[in-house]
Amino acid sequence: MQVVVPYAARDPKSRLADVLDADERRTFARAMRADVLDAVRAAGxxxxxxxxxxxxxxxxDGLGGVPVVVDDRPLTDAVNDALPDEPGETVAVVMADLALATPExxxxxxxxxxEVAVAPGRGxxxxxxxVRHLDFRVDYHGASYRDHRRIAAEAGLSVGVVDSMRLATDVxxxxDLAEVLVHGEGRACDWLADAGFEVTVREGRVGVARSDG
Amino acid sequence: MQVVVPYAARDPKSRLADVLDADERRTFARAMRADVLDAVRAAGxxxxxxxxxxxxxxxxDGLGGVPVVVDDRPLTDAVNDALPDEPGETVAVVMADLALATPExxxxxxxxxxEVAVAPGRGxxxxxxxVRHLDFRVDYHGASYRDHRRIAAEAGLSVGVVDSMRLATDVxxxxDLAEVLVHGEGRACDWLADAGFEVTVREGRVGVARSDG
Structure with missing residues (x-):
């Protein structure tokens, strides 16, 4: 199966700025991307x-032999250009920050x-x-899960939903780093541990702390 | 399968106090509990x-014909008393706030x-x-997923993990209310909608708002 893995190369993971500096965020984003690419390949x-x-x-970076397409337009436009343009074609789209994705x-x-199968994300x-049909188009603006179901329904397309915590967890x-530390199995988890992050429990809630080392 | 559904009857869902008053939290918690009981029965x-x-x-309240055991001890003690005490017995434990749980x-x-199968929760x-073995005991204090894996490993028990966003989402x-509104199918989702809650999108993030009606 053809699998498009969108990656935001400029200032990746800006919402982690409170805990990782810009260089670290780039390195961590690359580690997650490599994990996703590995898992995609292992899943065939x-x-x-x-x-x-x-x-x-x-x-x-897990990029050996991986075709790279540079497209600086917004995500929705870039992905829509990559969707099937011939009958019978299938294209999957898997975000590069799904650090818990496994081959399974x-x-x-x-x-x-x-005709469309969706892995909802949190939030x-x-x-x-x-995407297995020409008539589907993405719209990542806003609460995209409901929008994608609506777009498919309006086009008369059948929708399957995969119920996966691993695929629901974008970082x-x-x-979200606690999820990576608890459930991760790849480079991103290793990188966080090497960077000194560990799971903490305070008042029954799980978070992360970083050692000074 | 015997399925224990633990329910905290006193001041339920206190972390929702900013958006629901005490009476509403009780009603909403009962709705989630009824959804869980329905899903458990539909799953056999x-x-x-x-x-x-x-x-x-x-x-x-979905409680027709459901045995009720009152145990005011901490969750860990109460659940451990309900686990198998004879070889060959199987007991499942499903929290009452899994508003997205489905029969599937x-x-x-x-x-x-x-010998132990686990549905991890967020955080x-x-x-x-x-639980399919006498030697397993729960410990819900702290980051219980890792603790449960450790307890099983120390007892030499095999562990299966189910990868489910629906079971990972406790409310x-x-x-979390946004998850119920987007993915819920039962009483809890209906109650939230009737109470005026709806999904909002602000700066790309999903939340909930409540109308004045």
Missing amino acids: GAPTLLTTAPVASGAA SLSRLFETPG GGTNALV DEPA | GAPTLLTTAPVASGAA SLSRLFETPG GGTNALV DEPA
Whole structure:
């Protein structure tokens, strides 16, 4: 399956600025991206990186052999240009910050029936999609999960939904780092641990703290 | 399958106090509990309500025919008393605030292999469990997902994990109400809508607002 992996190359993960500086956010975003690319390949997908600006290419970033398309337009426009343009074509879209994605969770998505299959994200978003019909178009503005269901319904397309915590977890905010530390299995989790982050529990709530080391 | 549904009857959902008054929180908590009981039954489970204080019983609350056990001890102690005490027995534990639980998601949990099967919750918690061995004991204090994995490992027990956004979503904080409005299908979602809550999108983030009506 063709799998487009959108990546925001400029100032990635800005909502982590309280806990990571700009260089660290870039490194962490690359680690998550490499984990996603690895998981896509292990699930049998053929990834293409769709990036807003040129990226350094190389096997160390999981980019060895991965086609890179640079498109600096907004996400919605860039993804819509990558969707199927011939009958019978299938394209999946998997965000580059799904640090908990595993081959198993992506396989479940890829195998979810429907002319459109959706992995909802926390907070009403759409973290991954499989598009099997020409008439579907994305709109990532706003609460995109409901919008994508509406767009599919208006086009008369069947929709499948994959119920996955791993695919629902995009990493945007400091609280999300705890999810990576608890459930992660790849480079992003290792990088956070090496950077001194660990899970904390305070008043029954889980967060992260960073050691001075 | 025997399914214990723990319910905190005193001042339920206190972290929703900013958006719901005490009476509303009780009503909303009962609606979530009824949704969970319905989903458990539809998944083939036989629920028992494990409550910290007596509750009004009745079919309108989904409690018709449901055994009620009152145990005012901390959650960990009360649940441990309900776990298997004979070889071959299986007991599931499903929290009463899993407003997105469906028969399908609970069936996946019930069918997940392992002497212990776990549905992790957001923030390192444990939202649901299936216990198929005498040697497992729960500890809900702190980041319980990791603790439960450790407890199982120390007892030499196999652990299965079910990857479900629906089971990972316990409803504790105002932001969680957006998840109920977007993905809910039962009484809790209906109650929120009737109470005037709707999903809002501000600066790309989803939240909830309440109309004055």
